[in-house]
Amino acid sequence: MTADLRDIARQLEAGGIVPYLGPGMLALCEGARPPADALTLASLMTAKVSVPHKIRKRLTQAAQFIENFKHRKSVVNLMNEAFAESPAPSALHLALAAGGAGLWVDTWYDDTFRKALAQARPQGDWVQIQGLSQSEHFGQWTGVYADDGEALAELPADAGRILYKPIGSRWPAGNYLVSDSDYVEVLTEIDIQTPIPQAVQAHRGGRSFLFLGCRFDDQLTRSFARQIMKRSSDRHWAVLPDEPTRMEARFLDEQGIRRIDMTLPAFADALLELQPSALAA
Template sequence: MTAACAILDAGVEPEALLADLASGLRQGSVVPYLGPGLAQQMDADAAPSPVPATPEALAEFFAGKVALPRRAKGNAWASAQHIESYKHRATLSAWMAEAFQPPVAPTALHAHLAALDLPLIVDSWYDGAMRTALAAHGDTWGEVQGITRAGIGEDRWYRFYDAGGAEVHRAQAADWTTLLYKPHGGALPARNFLISDADYVEVLTEIDIQTPIPEVVKDRRRDRAFLFIGCRFHDQLLRTYARQVTKRSGARHYAIVDPAALTRNEVKFLSAQGLTPIALPLARAVEILRDAA
């Protein structure tokens, strides 16, 4: 039995487990943690994402703009660092804005989550699909985004935005029914991007003591389970954020996975973090989450 098979062989029927988690979502006891895979093509009728839908695809986008050294090829963060170092931060920001300029239509799951009035949604990619879905549902929500500290001359780790996209004081977040947390930033509404190695230096130095994570996120994650949807853990940065954002929350967390695609490091991470893997095709998982009674 392979390591991937071993962690999946827990005697749990994945569709039944996911139906239970769908109930938890409706009750607000489960926090969805969305990855770029959610916006990828999930079935024959869905259009592919108009923006880079994986870190590797983003690295390819950068490679189409500038010649990258071998060490940076295929790695979005190293590619961004090379551009920032040799072209300027303004160039990197402009190219990120270009990459994520095309609007990404919300999936059926984005729309479903927006309608649930969830206390907290974590979105770990740069597109605006979840924001668009929430905007279509109403204005009782707001957003907090991680920001780069490079060159801004401010002692801040994040910024808050209301449903209209205006920057607001953090105190307003207490009144929002739903808080959208984008730890890596986002193209909308203000082009905040944590992307280069330099962006993450201070964050990763402090994240173990939770300083870069907003207090309102810490409050709303308490005693709740997390469900990772469209996420991978094949990079140390992705694993670090998943571990730190879920810190001091509920006792059990879950991840929808493709067993055939899991790397050895991903298997180790799932096991070490006590993350229960749910082996289902993403399209089927989304159907269950959306339609479970």
Template sequence: MGALLADVSELSFAKAQDVLPGLAGGLRDGRVVPYLGPQLLTAANPDIPATPEALAAFFQSKVALPSRARGNAWAAAQYIESTRHRATVTALMAEAFATPAKPTDLHHMLAALDLPLIVDSWYDGAMRSALETRDGWGEIQGITRAGIGEDQWYRFYDRSGEKTDVAAATCWKTILYKPHGGIVPARNFLISDADYVEVLTEIDIQTPIPEMVRDRRTEHGFLFFGCRFHDQLLRTYARQIMKRSAGPHYVIVDPADTLTRNEARFLAAQEIIPISATVEEAAGMMLEAA
């Protein structure tokens, strides 16, 4: 593991033009796993919350929140769940993501590559939409265990959105893995603090992560696209999903974003190489090289 940083300024950035063409080749060859975050949606989907903070603001616009829950999507959802009911949280999430997400050109590029694994860490349906015209893929979504009466961490859905099982999933050439759930096809959402209690208790031993995801990451590196790691929950999930993968790993970092000290230390500790570029710039370079 890399040494922890004493200061954010010690983080060494790669030049986009030096590494993105090679990463595009790695995607074509199936050696790189794309790990998509909400910032990928910003330009194409202005009506959809594109950061956890934007989602927290949406909650606050619908429900009067105490100061401790403002600005934090997970705490806001927990407060609403505790005071109103889980159904209210689900309804608000459905409202926040009601506008069908338009896939970007990058989504379409990824969909055309027959990648073994795509990780999508936000709740929108853009990646699923881009994949819909293809055969040979399916989706695994994390689910809340609160009140469902099932001993499950995730569910399987085929390309038509029908619930299926692990036997069918073994035949998929491409797995779309949404660890936090998603608006489509079934409104599965891990969003409240209560949703994450059991997951975070066991995620270090990998139980909540599907075995076929663990298998497919082994010989790969990850490219984090549209992601931030300024929240401990986001760092925990990324660290556990990339666990025991081969690397190297890269993350697109918008020059306008100010990395927190914990965020920079996370990148250093996990040996994730930052690339200085906006999402739009990086996507354009990847498309040119594809």
């Protein structure tokens, strides 16, 4: 395990790893936190809007019901409220932001990692690409934003580093993939890579992925991870302290993902101790 950690630290510095962040990263942050899993988010939304009991704990179905019987704006407003604030970035957030990665994939709706980038890279050498809902942006799969939140017509040629938020984010424009129809549109095309930005496809080639704060115990998370990491290296890591489900274990094996059996806080402490000074700054 120590050898893996040293290898990860070296590759992070060299830019050979794409950090792939899930909602579990919020557990590293202190103070008030937004919802950090689909069940909590669904419960928060359905506490404010009545939905059938059988789907109250199912995020995508609950969001679809609200979209159908209220309005898409109701879904967006509920999501904006749920993620109105995000905590200060943890030490691991900041180290990853300051490190050598040229691409970060963040698969939750909060903007904690965006804050980490703003703090660690005040020179603004990065842009953000977010997935867009087809119900609001038909025919446009992604939106591009400068480090200050300004919407850009396209990815600048000198964009440098990229923060990719495939299911959207609260900041700066309240873009969300959250309802059944949102995901159906994307999953219909994702096998042929249409919703995945060309810059992301180009950068991942030959690189490893490091999964932090992620679970792969449902089809959506597996589908997105599988397609985002397509044509990358055949060697990856996932910090996963809980025993994998049968489907998770199969996914890890299929994708060449080595499980790191550590809690995320323990992994963060161990990695930060090994981080080269350039990353730990």
